[in-house]
Amino acid sequence: MPGSEPTxxxxxxxxxxxxxxxxxxxxxxxxLTVRPQTITGLIGPNGxxxxxxxxxxxxxxxxDGGEVLFDGRRLDGLPPYEIVRRGVIKTFQIPxxxxxxxxxxxxxxxxxxxxxERLLDLAxxxxxxxxxxxxxxxxxxxxxxxxxxxxxxxxYAKNLSGGQKKLLELSxxxxxxxxxxxxxxxxxxxxxxxxxxxxxxxxGLRQRGLTFFLIEHDMxxxxxxxxxxxxxxxxxxxxxxxxxEIKANPAVxxxxxxx
Numbered sequence: 618m619p620g621s622e623p624t625x626x627x628x629x630x631x632x633x634x635x636x637x638x639x640x641x642x643x644x645x646x647x648x649l650t651v652r653p654q655t656i657t658g659l660i661g662p663n664g665x666x667x668x669x670x671x672x673x674x675x676x677x678x679x680x681d682g683g684e685v686l687f688d689g690r691r692l693d694g695l696p697p698y699e700i701v702r703r704g705v706i707k708t709f710q711i712p713x714x715x716x717x718x719x720x721x722x723x724x725x726x727x728x729x730x731x732x733x734e735r736l737l738d739l740a741x742x743x744x745x746x747x748x749x750x751x752x753x754x755x756x757x758x759x760x761x762x763x764x765x766x767x768x769x770x771x772x773y774a775k776n777l778s779g780g781q782k783k784l785l786e787l788s789x790x791x792x793x794x795x796x797x798x799x800x801x802x803x804x805x806x807x808x809x810x811x812x813x814x815x816x817x818x819x820x821g822l823r824q825r826g827l828t829f830f831l832i833e834h835d836m837x838x839x840x841x842x843x844x845x846x847x848x849x850x851x852x853x854x855x856x857x858x859x860x861x862e863i864k865a866n867p868a869v870x871x872x873x874x875x876x
Contacts, residue, residue, distance in 0.1 A: 634683035645852030704796035780811030
């Protein structure tokens with residue numbers, strides 16, 4: 618049985634979503650909700666459909682059926698760039714940094730388009746171009762300060778450690794001013810010190826109003842940092858609840874956590 622989730626209107630609703638690849642039903646009629654300004658975990662065994670579901674939510678894999686709603690508006694059927702504009706963005710398990718650009722430049726190219734990207738604006742609106750570029754730099758420096766990468770703004774991205782690249786991946790997502798961030802294994806391969814720092818950053822951003830929905834296989838992280846946990850099994854939601862409820866659920870123990 619699902620846990621006793623508080624009755625707060627969800628910011629994300631997944632309704633009977635399905636996605637198949639040939640004869641493989643990766644997501645098979647999955648339904649779930651995520652409440653605003655929470656850190657919600659999505660767990661399940663390998664092959665449960667977690668990453669496929671995330672990709673369906675952000676438009677990378679168009680669902681074969683069902684609906685995805687964010688703030689009450691349909692997302693399914695929209696291209697990924699429009700979903701980002703609506704306020705939903707996803708980070709990747711393996712960071713996709715621009716290796717030969719600096720950390721600051723990685724953020725600047727991840728921000729919204731500016732007048733300087735259009736040739737006519739460069740010629741006829743130079744002041745507007747300079748002002749928008751300054752605003753973009755200020756925004757990027759602010760985001761780097763938020764995540765603790767401020768001193769590394771001039772460092773080439775290829776020189777960052779694995780944990781720092783995860784922070785850079787999150788920083789690039791924040792440049793889009795999202796309302797909700799989907800994190801695919803945010804601490805995988807990160808050392809314990811940077812793991813705690815990254816999770817503290819996520820908690821701080823949640824307190825500022827962001828919503829996080831994350832896939833994570835580190836159960837210690839999930840149980841300590843997530844307010845609500847959803848368990849997927851064979852492409853569907855198996856159960857959901859608080860960390861205490863999930864740890865005590867016999868179906869979860871049998872299908873995922875192990876006896």
